[in-house]
Amino acid sequence: MATYLIKRFFAMIVTLWLIITLTFFLMHALPGSPFNDERNTSEAVQKNLIAHFNLDQPVSVQYIEYLKSIVQFDFGPSIKKSSQTVNDLLGRGFPVSFELGMVTLVVAIISGILLGIVAALKHNGVIDYLAMTIAVLGISVPNFVLATMLIQQVAVNWELLPVATWKSWKHMVLPTLALATGPMAIIARLTRSSMLEVLTQDYILTAKAKGLTPFKIVFKHALKNALLPVVTVLGALAAGILTGTFVIEKIFAIPGMGKYFVDSINNRDYPVIMGTTIFYSALLIFLLFLVDVAYGILDPRIKLHKKEGR
Amino acid sequence: MEAPKQQDTSFTQPNILDEWFVPKKPNKDEAEAVVRPSVSYWKDAWYRLLKNKLAMIGLVSLILLVLMAAFGPIIAPDSAETTVLQNQNQPPSSEHWFGTDELGRDVFIRTWEGARISLFVGVMAALIDFIIGVAYGGIAGYKGGRTDHYMMRFVEILYGLPYLLVVILISVVLKPGLFSIIIALSITGWVGMARMVRGQVLQIKNYEFVLASQTFGTKTSRIIRKNLLPNTMGPIIVQMTLTVPSAIFAEAFLSFLGIGIQPPFASWGSMANDALPVILSGDWWRLFFPAFFISLTMFSFNVLGDGLQDALDPKLRR
Amino acid sequence: MEKILQVKNLHVSFRTYGGEVKAVRGVTFDLHKGETIAIVGESGCGKSVTAKSIMGLIPNPPGKITDGKILFKGKDLAKLPDRELRKIRGADISMIFQDPMTALNPTLTIGEQIMEGIIQHHKIARSNARKKALEILELVGIPSPKSRLKQYPHQFSGGMRQRIVIALALICEPEVMIADEPTTALDVTIQAQILDLFRDIQKKTGVSIILITHDLGVVAQVADRVAVMYGGKIIETGTKREIFYEPQHPYTKGLLNSVPRIDIEDAELVPIAGTPPDLFAPPAGCPFVARCGYAMEVCDRIYPTQTLKGNEHQVYCWLQDARAKTSFATKR
Numbered sequence: 036m037a038t039y040l041i042k043r044f045f046a047m048i049v050t051l052w053l054i055i056t057l058t059f060f061l062m063h064a065l066p067g068s069p070f071n072d073e074r075n076t077s078e079a080v081q082k083n084l085i086a087h088f089n090l091d092q093p094v095s096v097q098y099i100e101y102l103k104s105i106v107q108f109d110f111g112p113s114i115k116k117s118s119q120t121v122n123d124l125l126g127r128g129f130p131v132s133f134e135l136g137m138v139t140l141v142v143a144i145i146s147g148i149l150l151g152i153v154a155a156l157k158h159n160g161v162i163d164y165l166a167m168t169i170a171v172l173g174i175s176v177p178n179f180v181l182a183t184m185l186i187q188q189v190a191v192n193w194e195l196l197p198v199a200t201w202k203s204w205k206h207m208v209l210p211t212l213a214l215a216t217g218p219m220a221i222i223a224r225l226t227r228s229s230m231l232e233v234l235t236q237d238y239i240l241t242a243k244a245k246g247l248t249p250f251k252i253v254f255k256h257a258l259k260n261a262l263l264p265v266v267t268v269l270g271a272l273a274a275g276i277l278t279g280t281f282v283i284e285k286i287f288a289i290p291g292m293g294k295y296f297v298d299s300i301n302n303r304d305y306p307v308i309m310g311t312t313i314f315y316s317a318l319l320i321f322l323l324f325l326v327d328v329a330y331g332i333l334d335p336r337i338k339l340h341k342k343e344g345r
Numbered sequence: 346m347e348a349p350k351q352q353d354t355s356f357t358q359p360n361i362l363d364e365w366f367v368p369k370k371p372n373k374d375e376a377e378a379v380v381r382p383s384v385s386y387w388k389d390a391w392y393r394l395l396k397n398k399l400a401m402i403g404l405v406s407l408i409l410l411v412l413m414a415a416f417g418p419i420i421a422p423d424s425a426e427t428t429v430l431q432n433q434n435q436p437p438s439s440e441h442w443f444g445t446d447e448l449g450r451d452v453f454i455r456t457w458e459g460a461r462i463s464l465f466v467g468v469m470a471a472l473i474d475f476i477i478g479v480a481y482g483g484i485a486g487y488k489g490g491r492t493d494h495y496m497m498r499f500v501e502i503l504y505g506l507p508y509l510l511v512v513i514l515i516s517v518v519l520k521p522g523l524f525s526i527i528i529a530l531s532i533t534g535w536v537g538m539a540r541m542v543r544g545q546v547l548q549i550k551n552y553e554f555v556l557a558s559q560t561f562g563t564k565t566s567r568i569i570r571k572n573l574l575p576n577t578m579g580p581i582i583v584q585m586t587l588t589v590p591s592a593i594f595a596e597a598f599l600s601f602l603g604i605g606i607q608p609p610f611a612s613w614g615s616m617a618n619d620a621l622p623v624i625l626s627g628d629w630w631r632l633f634f635p636a637f638f639i640s641l642t643m644f645s646f647n648v649l650g651d652g653l654q655d656a657l658d659p660k661l662r663r
Numbered sequence: 664m665e666k667i668l669q670v671k672n673l674h675v676s677f678r679t680y681g682g683e684v685k686a687v688r689g690v691t692f693d694l695h696k697g698e699t700i701a702i703v704g705e706s707g708c709g710k711s712v713t714a715k716s717i718m719g720l721i722p723n724p725p726g727k728i729t730d731g732k733i734l735f736k737g738k739d740l741a742k743l744p745d746r747e748l749r750k751i752r753g754a755d756i757s758m759i760f761q762d763p764m765t766a767l768n769p770t771l772t773i774g775e776q777i778m779e780g781i782i783q784h785h786k787i788a789r790s791n792a793r794k795k796a797l798e799i800l801e802l803v804g805i806p807s808p809k810s811r812l813k814q815y816p817h818q819f820s821g822g823m824r825q826r827i828v829i830a831l832a833l834i835c836e837p838e839v840m841i842a843d844e845p846t847t848a849l850d851v852t853i854q855a856q857i858l859d860l861f862r863d864i865q866k867k868t869g870v871s872i873i874l875i876t877h878d879l880g881v882v883a884q885v886a887d888r889v890a891v892m893y894g895g896k897i898i899e900t901g902t903k904r905e906i907f908y909e910p911q912h913p914y915t916k917g918l919l920n921s922v923p924r925i926d927i928e929d930a931e932l933v934p935i936a937g938t939p940p941d942l943f944a945p946p947a948g949c950p951f952v953a954r955c956g957y958a959m960e961v962c963d964r965i966y967p968t969q970t971l972k973g974n975e976h977q978v979y980c981w982l983q984d985a986r987a988k989t990s991f992a993t994k995r
Contacts, residue, residue, distance in 0.1 A: 046498075050505035057511075061518045171399075171651075175644035177594050179601050180617060180636040187624050187632065237765040243720055244760075245780040245831065246753035255779075259770045278509040282601055286621065300517060301603055308517060312510055319507045335815040336769055365961035366986040369952070 040328065047324045054316045058309050059101055063094065065305075083112035084306075110310030114302075121310035128292035129314075131201055132280050135291060139211050139276050143218035148265065150219070151226025155261075156253065158231060166223060173220025179282040182213035186286070201289040210287045214279045218272045222265055230261040259333070266330050270323035277315060390579070393656040400652020403645035410642060414464055417457030437630055444630035446619065455611045456634050462612040463593045463642060466526055470592035471585045473531040478538025479581065485539070486546030487569070497543065503536045512595055516604045526605055530592050538584055545577040579657030586650035590643040597639050613639045667871050668694040668717070668756075668839055673731035673741070675712050678724060684942045686712045688895035689731070694839065699865065699872040701886035701903075703879065703918070707939055709895040710875045714841045716741070717873070718758050719748040735839075754784040757832035761844040763824035767816035774812030777831045784835050795834060802867070803830045803860060822853035829860065836868065843875045858884045879922045883907065888975060891915050894940045894950025896966075901976035911970075911978040914951045949981070957982055 085091060088111065089100045104111065110121035154166035189209060190198040197206050233239065234257055242256045284293035292311065299307035394400055435445040443452035485496040512529040519525035549555060555572050563571075597614030599605035606612040613635040620631035675687040687709040694700055702710045715721050717733055719740060733740040735756065740748065752758075760766045768776060777799065778792040787795075793812070800808035803826040816824060825845065832840055842861070846854040862885055865872060874886060882889055882903065890900040891914065899912040910916045917935040937954035940946055949955070952962040961981050970983035981987050 046501055046505065050502045053502060054506060054511075058514060061514060065518050171644060171647060172640075174647055175590070176636075176640045177597055177643070179598070180632075180639060183617065183621065183624055183632055184636065187629065191624070237760055237762060238768040240720060241760060241766045241776075241828070241831070242768070244718055244752055244758040245783065246749045246751070247779065247783055248749065251779075251783075256768050256771070260768070274507045274509070278507070278513075278598075282598065285602070297602055300513070303517075308514070312514055316507055316510055319510075320505050323505055334770065336817045361961060361965060363986055365964060366959050366981070366984065369958040369960055369963065 039331065043324055043327050047320050050320050051317055054320075055102065055105055055313055056098075058312055059098060062305055062309055084114070087111040087306075105313060110314065111306045113299075113307050114304045121307050124295050124307060125292060125310070125314060128290065128295045131289060132277075132284065132291035132293055135201075135207070135210060135214070135280055135283070135289065136273075136276050138207060139214040139218070139279075140273060142211055143215040143272070143276070144222060144269075146215070147219040147222025148226050148262070150223040152230060152253070152258070154223065154227040155230035155234065163227075167227070170220040170223045170227075173216045174224070176216070178213050178217055178279045179286060181216055182210065182283055182286045185209045185213055198287075201287075201291070206287075210283050210289060213286075214276060214283050217279070218276055221268065221272060225265050225268060226261060229264045230257060233257045233261045236260070263330065263334055266326060266333060270319070270326040273322050274319045277319065386575075390653075390656040394652055397652040397655065399648045400656075403647070403649035403652065406641060406645045407649065410460060410638070410645070411464065414457050414460035417460070418454045436628075443634045444628075446631060447623070452616075452630060452634055455616060456613070456638060459611045459613045459616055459635060460638060460642075462523065462606060462610065463596060463614075463639070466523070466530070466596040466612075467589035467593040467642075467646075469527050470530045470534060470595075471588040473527070474535045474538045474588050475581065475585055477531070477535035479542050481535065482539035482542030482544075483546055483569075483573075486543040487550065487573070489547070489550070493543070493547075497540075500536050500539055503533050504540070506533055508533055509595065509598065512599065513602070513604065516599055521604055521607045523606065523610075526596055526599060529599075530595055534588065534592070538581070538588070541580060541584055542577060545580055546573055549573055549576050579653075583650055583654045583657060586646055586653055590646040590650075593639065593642055593646075665696040666693045667696045667735070668873075669732070669734040670694075670713070670717065671732040671734065673713065673716060673733065674729045675709070675716050675721060675726060676729050677726045682943050685945050686726075686895055686942060687716065688945060690892070690895075690897055692890050692897065692900060694871050694873060696838075696871055697865065697869045698887040699861070699874055699885050700888045700890060701874045701876060701882040702890050702892055702897075703876060703882055704892035705877055705939060707942070708892045709942075710892050711843055713892070714758070714843050714873060714875050717839075717841060718752055718756060719743070719745065720752075720758070750784070753780045753832075753837070754835045755837050756839040756841065757835070757837040759825075759828050759832050759840065759842040759845050762848045763821055763828050764848065766828050767824060769816055772813050772815055773819070773827050777812075777827065777834055780831055781834045796830075799830045799834050800827075802833070802864065803827070805830070821849055822856065825849060825853075825857055826860065829857075829864070833864065833868070833870075837870060839871050839873065841873045841875070844877070845874070846881055847876070847878070854881070855884075861885050879918060891918070894945060895942060896950060896979070898949075898951065898980070899976075899978045901973065901978075905973060905976040909972070909976070911972055911976075911983065912951075912980045913955050913957055913982070917954075949979075959987060961987075 087104070087109075089097050092100070108122070110125070112120050113124065150166045150170070154163040154170075157163045186198055186209065189195050196208055201207070239252060239256060242252045247256075280291060280293035281297050282293075283289070284291045285297050288294070292315075295307065296311045298304075299311070437444045443456055445451055446455070481496065481500075485493045485500075511533050515529035515532060516525055519528065549572065555568060558568050558572060596605055596612060597617070600612045600614030601618045603615075603618065606615050608615075616635035617632055617639070620628070620635070624632050670690060670692050673687055673690045674685070677684040677686055690709070690713050692700065692702075702713060704710045712721065712726070716728055717740060721728065728741045731741060735751070738747075738751075740751070743751075767773065774793070774796060777796045778789065781787060781795055782789065782792050796812060797808050800811065805811055805823065805826055811819075816827070819827065825848075829845075845861075846857050849857060858881060861872065861874075864870065872885075874881070876882060886903050888900070888902050889906040890897045891906065891912065892898065893914050899906065899910070899915045901909075906915060907919065910919055914935070917933070920933040921935060923932060935954055940950045940953065946952060946963070947966070948964050949958075949962045949967055952958045955962065959981055961984075967979045967981045967983070970978050970980070972978060972983075
């Protein structure tokens, strides 16, 4: 287990380094990036940029200094507004995005697992078909489409909930719903198929032969095993939700990091693009690592497989 | 042989005739007869796919979508993509089946032009994934050992990168357009395919029938052609079918963010983006048609992929 | 001897896409107290389905007991609702499955898996259940059981796991234990140890055992009586002695001839040619007719009647009929 974790940790660092390097050199190659262009920026911003990115030094020095500042969690100044840094934006926007993302993740996991279990237990029944229809639709309808349709119907036509911004729980319902449906559908399908698979295993037959109640068989014997594959996709789902916040925050005018990120893309505010990309990548890569650790704890067999690294 | 306590009830059954107690005519075929006719793997899979209603709905709608993408703009009553300012924001009518946008362009025509782009992006992304992924995964799996180890370490690192963030990053850097999107999608997209193919190859390589071929001295190229390929084709096809909708989603996502397809070209994603400001004023058709067709396309590919997965799974053969 | 379990004219069918598979077609046998009966046959003959029917473990759908009775303590298990059956499963009748590598839940400790049966049925406290579990692990020969309780299945070898599977079948002190191919997945040396364990347990607890196997070697070691199944029917049944030394049915003879013998020099191994019948459309007559070297016209048409060769020894074959003997005698 320890060897396995160290190995995974090392891979995580390499992946992080790769994305930082990729970001740095891509931005360097770019005409009109802060490294190559002096036109669209005010003098004050110009100064900030030169100071932070060491633009008067050779590229190799710039790169090393850049790495250093990233390690210290300093993402540099914004091009558009001389008074604020990328860190300011992150500090303001990320808590909102984090709240939206976490609520979405929790809603998606709980509803997805429940839907999946019910579908598996009523295999080929009406509920199964209904649940899987919802799941297929959830996977097929992109979150931004769902979001705009929800606004049009629920907020504009029926006037049930507020259209935009982020103030009370009422404001949270539609964005969460739009963002959670896709991941929920994926979890539901995965839970269902792995539950069906687990229910055919010999140890379920053993549990039945012991005379256990169906409830115990499902929740004590089947569920833990069935959820193992679900755990493995949580990292990818979190990534999906996170990138989903970009469009959802744009549509609902939520003042989160995603909205700033999209604005920065449209304004070509490169330090913000770089900073956000690296920050979010680090977050996701760390989440993937956590998921692997969780998997190792949930599945007692993983310790045996440390040599193969899963 | 004696029969000490014969309790034979046959005498009470008049329908058993004495002349039946003669040796049966030897019938060699019967003992060795194959009970059911054997059907080839692909034929069998095809029959099972045909029985899957949802997958068939997906297949039929895909065929219709492709036909409409090819011929839709031609059959529209307003054939030219003219910018007629008097026709701004018209609701659907006999003249403009899906209405018009704020520049007076026909939404029906733009929808099918968007379909071409979406389908092209999806299919191209899947093809590139296929070529790189199969080659990379195939080599890693077949060579095994040290080669496999290093090749897979590299893949693992790429796999850890957040896909859409990388796509956004590349799209920001490259000049926006169709090919930039395809490149951005392919740069890390093939990793999943490579992992899958490598796993399959590794597994099949150790099957007895492959070992058997090797002991007969069969050439490597022949083993790959005759043993490895047919047995990995199923999962590869499924993976490709499921790559298409995710590529279509990614394109729509990028276009929706404004870093995908650029005007004057339209894709479903950019049309939905353009429709955002007007949905509050009730111009529903601007959003509805592109949104509906993105969803329908993704739905069709997803259910077809699911159906293929079930149909091609040798474990489910009956 | 007291009959503890009676299976009468049991029929089990499975609905599949290809049609109805009649897996068990009228199986009848009794299990006496403290004995071991072996049900022998090749794969697909219906022996496992018979065993699972007794436990009510036939997945429904697609499987269903279409006819017959399973009498246990005055109750017909074939008609009992699942709620009632659950009280019997594991408590009065328990079952051991073929593959110890997959029969244990990989994510639960073996202590948990052994104890949960007795907690369920006897409603005892965990501490008592633990005591009982330690006792039973001792009985099945797990060394230092105390430290083993907290371990997971993957930390045990195949033979050890099968002992654990047996332990969890025994914890409630059942009267009947059904063992479905309990040694098939094990090494030969481990097999012998497990079979010894069966005899030992039977001596200590008096449990009656139904042993499902295709391995006549296993039968020879532990069975008291044998039922030979073919094509969903019992075609011959008798004491171990009768079946091994006076086999009557050509299939039983064939089975015995296909087992290596070291007591006869130059004994030739004779495989039985052909494959078992298709149970989608079971033959009207004897199911073995297609592979039988002595097949007659009558075998094709009508299922043979029972012939009693001894107190326990019953066989279903037209060769036992007086008319058959004359016919074969004249032919040869």
